[in-house]
Amino acid sequence: MTRSDPIxxxxxxxxxxxxxxxxxxxxxxxxxDRHLQECRGCFSRAEFEKELRKKVQQLGxxxxxxxxxxxxxxxxxxx
Amino acid sequence: MGDHVDDCTFFRAExxxxxxxxxxxxxxxxxxxxxAEDLVSEAVLKAWSNLGQLEDxxxxxxxxxxxxxxxxxxxxxxxxxxxxIALDEEGEERFSLFEQLHQPFLLWWSNPERxxxxxxxxxxxxxxxxxxxxxxxxxxVMVEIEGFSxxxxxxxxxxxxxxxxxxxxxxxxxxxxxxxxxxxxxxxxTAA
Numbered sequence: 001m002t003r004s005d006p007i008x009x010x011x012x013x014x015x016x017x018x019x020x021x022x023x024x025x026x027x028x029x030x031x032x033d034r035h036l037q038e039c040r041g042c043f044s045r046a047e048f049e050k051e052l053r054k055k056v057q058q059l060g061x062x063x064x065x066x067x068x069x070x071x072x073x074x075x076x077x078x079x
Numbered sequence: 080m081g082d083h084v085d086d087c088t089f090f091r092a093e094x095x096x097x098x099x100x101x102x103x104x105x106x107x108x109x110x111x112x113x114x115a116e117d118l119v120s121e122a123v124l125k126a127w128s129n130l131g132q133l134e135d136x137x138x139x140x141x142x143x144x145x146x147x148x149x150x151x152x153x154x155x156x157x158x159x160x161x162x163x164i165a166l167d168e169e170g171e172e173r174f175s176l177f178e179q180l181h182q183p184f185l186l187w188w189s190n191p192e193r194x195x196x197x198x199x200x201x202x203x204x205x206x207x208x209x210x211x212x213x214x215x216x217x218x219x220v221m222v223e224i225e226g227f228s229x230x231x232x233x234x235x236x237x238x239x240x241x242x243x244x245x246x247x248x249x250x251x252x253x254x255x256x257x258x259x260x261x262x263x264x265x266x267x268x269t270a271a
Contacts, residue, residue, distance in 0.1 A: 060224035
């Protein structure tokens with residue numbers, strides 16, 4: 001098994017969001033993983049983006065109004 | 080008959096468990112509570128009609144979210160409110176909230192970016208996301224909230240994967256710029 005080449009901060013930052021989305025190839029992922037274990041600045045940035053993303057993800061859950069709950073119950077009762 | 084009862088029991092339990100998620104996603108996609116209710120109802124009806132096609136019931140949550148999102152996209156197309164067409168494709172300068180806040184030479188007890196994250200309320204993020212142009216908001220919802228891959232988003236919106244990447248990048252810049260503006264207006268940060 002060969003160790004992948006190190007990459008610079010600029011390259012990590014340019015791929016960071018795709019890295020967090022799980023949208024980069026395995027080799028690049030390994031390089032970024034290793035970089036984040038060693039570079040405090042990039043690590044802080046990755047943690048910040050993750051926290052911000054959690055805030056956005058929380059918006060995907062919303063208590064449904066009673067009217068919707070009643071409507072869905074009535075709909076499913078017909079099935 | 081037994082199968083039908085089992086299907087109904089499974090379906091009811093899953094929908095009850097997922098209603099807050101379906102409604103949350105629908106609300107973010109439509110930006111309108113009444114339209115969100117209609118969209119969830121439409122998705123539930125379609126999901127029931129197609130339940131026989133779902134091979135692995137463990138995949139029900141993602142499957143029903145895909146039905147809901149497809150219903151939203153096809154509804155936009157029918158009413159000519161195509162979220163992916165009305166968008167100006169010209170990019171603007173990339174903006175990073177972290178770069179505005181981060182001060183590398185501060186001592187360990189001061190961390191402006193972490194402070195801002197802890198002060199952001201749900202309504203702050205909601206406002207920034209809901210104010211994104213439709214074509215940008217939709218890709219953020221699909222990737223960050225629903226967890227679809229870029230390839231899945233490209234297929235659902237019928238756009239090239241490169242366009243998904245560029246819209247997502249632009250959406251995140253615009254979202255972070257809006258949060259920055261809101262944070263400064265609310266006095267949540269003293270960064271320049």
